[in-house]
Amino acid sequence: MRRPITALRAASFAAIAAAFTVSAAPGVARAADFTWSGAASTPNWSVPGNWAGSASPGGSVGELAFPALSSPACAASPPAASCYESMNDSSVSANSINVDDGAGYVISGNQILLGGGGITAAPSTADPASAGGSDPTLTLSAPLNLQGQQSWSFTGGASDPLVLIGGAVSGSDSLTIDLNDQVSLAFTSANVGEVTVTGDGDPQDGAIQVGSLDKSGTLTAGSLNATDAQPVSFFEGAGLFALDGSIGPLFIASGIVQVGEDDRAGELTVAGSASIDPQSELFAYINGPGTTAGSDFSQLKATGDVNLAGASLLLGDGVGNDGVCGQLNPGDVDTIITSNGTLTGQFTNAPDASTITLDCFGSGATPPTARINYLGNTVTATVISAGTPPAATTTTLAIDPADPATNQPVTLTATVTPGTGASNGTVDFSNAGAAIGGCQDVVAEVVGDSYTATCQTAFAAAAPPSVTATFTPGAGSTIAGSASPALTPPVARGSTTTTVTVSPSLVSLNQAAVYTATVTANQTGATVPTGAVAFLVNGQPLAQGATGTASCAGVPLRAGPASASAACTETFTTGTGTEPFAITATYSGDQNFTGSASGPQTVTVAGPPAPVPARGKIGRAAFGRASATATMADLIVTCKGSRGQRCTVTIKLTSREKTKRGRLVAATAAKTTERTVTVGTRTLTLAAGLGETVHVKLNAAARRALKALRKLPVTVAATQRTSTGTSRATLRHVTFKASR
Numbered sequence: 001m002r003r004p005i006t007a008l009r010a011a012s013f014a015a016i017a018a019a020f021t022v023s024a025a026p027g028v029a030r031a032a033d034f035t036w037s038g039a040a041s042t043p044n045w046s047v048p049g050n051w052a053g054s055a056s057p058g059g060s061v062g063e064l065a066f067p068a069l070s071s072p073a074c075a076a077s078p079p080a081a082s083c084y085e086s087m088n089d090s091s092v093s094a095n096s097i098n099v100d101d102g103a104g105y106v107i108s109g110n111q112i113l114l115g116g117g118g119i120t121a122a123p124s125t126a127d128p129a130s131a132g133g134s135d136p137t138l139t140l141s142a143p144l145n146l147q148g149q150q151s152w153s154f155t156g157g158a159s160d161p162l163v164l165i166g167g168a169v170s171g172s173d174s175l176t177i178d179l180n181d182q183v184s185l186a187f188t189s190a191n192v193g194e195v196t197v198t199g200d201g202d203p204q205d206g207a208i209q210v211g212s213l214d215k216s217g218t219l220t221a222g223s224l225n226a227t228d229a230q231p232v233s234f235f236e237g238a239g240l241f242a243l244d245g246s247i248g249p250l251f252i253a254s255g256i257v258q259v260g261e262d263d264r265a266g267e268l269t270v271a272g273s274a275s276i277d278p279q280s281e282l283f284a285y286i287n288g289p290g291t292t293a294g295s296d297f298s299q300l301k302a303t304g305d306v307n308l309a310g311a312s313l314l315l316g317d318g319v320g321n322d323g324v325c326g327q328l329n330p331g332d333v334d335t336i337i338t339s340n341g342t343l344t345g346q347f348t349n350a351p352d353a354s355t356i357t358l359d360c361f362g363s364g365a366t367p368p369t370a371r372i373n374y375l376g377n378t379v380t381a382t383v384i385s386a387g388t389p390p391a392a393t394t395t396t397l398a399i400d401p402a403d404p405a406t407n408q409p410v411t412l413t414a415t416v417t418p419g420t421g422a423s424n425g426t427v428d429f430s431n432a433g434a435a436i437g438g439c440q441d442v443v444a445e446v447v448g449d450s451y452t453a454t455c456q457t458a459f460a461a462a463a464p465p466s467v468t469a470t471f472t473p474g475a476g477s478t479i480a481g482s483a484s485p486a487l488t489p490p491v492a493r494g495s496t497t498t499t500v501t502v503s504p505s506l507v508s509l510n511q512a513a514v515y516t517a518t519v520t521a522n523q524t525g526a527t528v529p530t531g532a533v534a535f536l537v538n539g540q541p542l543a544q545g546a547t548g549t550a551s552c553a554g555v556p557l558r559a560g561p562a563s564a565s566a567a568c569t570e571t572f573t574t575g576t577g578t579e580p581f582a583i584t585a586t587y588s589g590d591q592n593f594t595g596s597a598s599g600p601q602t603v604t605v606a607g608p609p610a611p612v613p614a615r616g617k618i619g620r621a622a623f624g625r626a627s628a629t630a631t632m633a634d635l636i637v638t639c640k641g642s643r644g645q646r647c648t649v650t651i652k653l654t655s656r657e658k659t660k661r662g663r664l665v666a667a668t669a670a671k672t673t674e675r676t677v678t679v680g681t682r683t684l685t686l687a688a689g690l691g692e693t694v695h696v697k698l699n700a701a702a703r704r705a706l707k708a709l710r711k712l713p714v715t716v717a718a719t720q721r722t723s724t725g726t727s728r729a730t731l732r733h734v735t736f737k738a739s740r
Contacts, residue, residue: 146172156183179206199237211243242268260298407525414469424474427453517585
């Protein structure tokens with residue numbers, strides 16, 4: 001493992017990921033772009049079916065894009081087809097190549113002439129793992145010939161991806177590489193003129209890698225500008241990681257040079273001079289007893305001068321490779337730097353004859369120490385003390401309560417013995433190998449003669465847990481880590497509470513009511529009840545109740561943040577207004593929760609409305625001169641049609657008048673006549689079964705008729721016409737209002 005460049009992990013490479021972008025040169029007409037689809041049965045570039053639009057690239061093109069593919073075969077992990085196998089069997093000159101390295105492409109085949117658009121990699125945050133379980137990778141093994149100056153940019157993803165340029169890279173007079181967010185770029189063989197590598201200012205992010213491993217563990221040496229001896233410079237936190245290989249004249253500013261890793265020594269040969277500035281660090285490993293460079297310890301060697309310039313030195317103990325410090329042979333002399341030229345400067349933290357402690361990134365009774373010496377053109381580390389292994393520990397796990405229910409809070413307690421010798425130890429709790437959220441890096445505190453770490457979590461009955469606790473001692477501890485045996489507590493189903501609401505609780509015939517059931521776990525938590533709810537009317541399924549429908553017999557629950565709910569809408573077609581209906585809801589339960597039933601909620605259905613006398617008296621006392629502008633207000637009718645029908649309501653005013661020779665009189669010998677006046681008409685859309693208020697203003701004829709009326713009785717009638725026929729409207733009440 002490379003330390004402390006966490007992004008640069010030398011794990012096996014089964015597939016490598018990279019994403020590339022391009023822009024056309026100013027003033028030059030842009031050539032056609034091509035996007036890979038991988039739809040054909042063979043992965044060759046010359047097959048049109050492999051490209052969007054079914055046209056394959058050839059000659060000079062713009063961007064070659066290789067995106068993540070969405071077809072089921074390609075979206076599978078690993079892909080069920082050779083979607084991401086891409087082989088250039090054509091002769092192509094591309095301005096740029098764009099590969100989504102979250103997709104795991106392997107691009108091989110003939111040489112590609114790459115124009116000024118360069119390469120840009122932007123890995124996905126969900127990079128697929130390779131078959132061997134190593135870091136996700138993507139390989140570009142087709143040779144590249146760079147046409148003029150180049151600018152490449154790479155940004156990492158969640159899995160610290162490695163982009164492997166496996167084919168030979170040539171051409172160009174300069175190359176700028178921008179590395180960001182824990183991404184590594186490995187070369188097999190590249191001679192591309194002067195190279196400048198920049199990071200994002202964080203020394204933990206981004207590195208050039210020299211030498212790589214395949215998934216079988218076979219090491220392939222790498223080379224960058226070692227043949228043409230063109231300089232390679234690193235700035236702004238960009239790093240260099242070397243397993244085995246060579247590089248051109250080297251300059252590091254505010255970065256890290258790491259040679260080797262914790263399970264193998266490495267060698268880096270600089271073809272020319274090497275200079276490391278005061279803000280940078282050289283990190284080399286001593287991986288075992290012995291004095292053979294590249295096998296027992298890591299070494300940087302330069303054919304030219306070496307200038308340390310006050311940089312820092314870190315030596316790592318890679319012997320243990322298991323989280324504890326290994327033992328070295330006192331007296332072994334390891335040459336970590338050698339130069340064919342002149343060695344100038346010293347490490348600021350390790351001057352001549354100083355003693356430093358090796359960092360083993362684990363625990364031990366005492367870590368190894370070494371003395372640093374500057375002898376002519378070399379820097380040596382002589383092992384002084386071998387270091388002693390850490391004392392063994394035992395970790396036990398307890399769960400309280402031992403038989404929880406779904407969502408019930410559970411306290412996990414890890415106890416580590418013996419309780420001395422640790423420094424900042426932590427415990428990680430896991431369930432079936434997966435980290436338990438909020439229970440990672442829990443500080444282990446001294447309690448009596450042991451270390452104790454506690455954490456709270458909850459489980460679900462449908463997923464029986466298998467819980468372990470792993471203790472990791474802090475750096476410098478004299479005790480080893482340990483893991484507890486797995487505990488598999490039984491988890492019971494949790495209880496629930498079901499409630500039901502009805503809206504509205506008073507309905508008319510054919511009016512809809514909405515029932516809503518809410519099911520809440522009595523122990524709330526991450527797991528929410530699922531399944532279905534059955535609604536009952538008077539204790540019977542709705543198919544036997546008021547509605548004559550079974551649509552509410554099993555309504556699926558919809559999960560909310562803390563509970564689940566189900567709703568159903570029903571329309572009552574019977575009811576007298578004297579008997580209420582009792583609505584209840586029953587939850588049947590699921591794998592995590594037991595069922596429950598609600599209490600009743602009442603729905604009252606109004607029967608047919610009783611007729612209201614539609615007679616009123618209009619006379620001088622009520623209107624006087626204002627009668628000509630009187631209005632009729634608040635006429636309530638009930639539409640007997642279906643919901644949404646257009647109902648035309650016509651209101652008529654009828655009076656029986658006594659006249660003598662055509663004039664209105666009160667004499668007993670007068671002739672009684674009946675006059676009917678259409679007061680007004682209103683067309684509106686009614687909801688079926690609902691009473692609607694109709695406001696009708698008197699028309700001109702009605703106003704003229706009202707002028708002749710006195711204290712004679714007046715009858716008001718209303719009829720309605722719907723699309724299904726004509727019927728008499730039900731008058732609930734009639735109000736006359738004078739207006740001026």
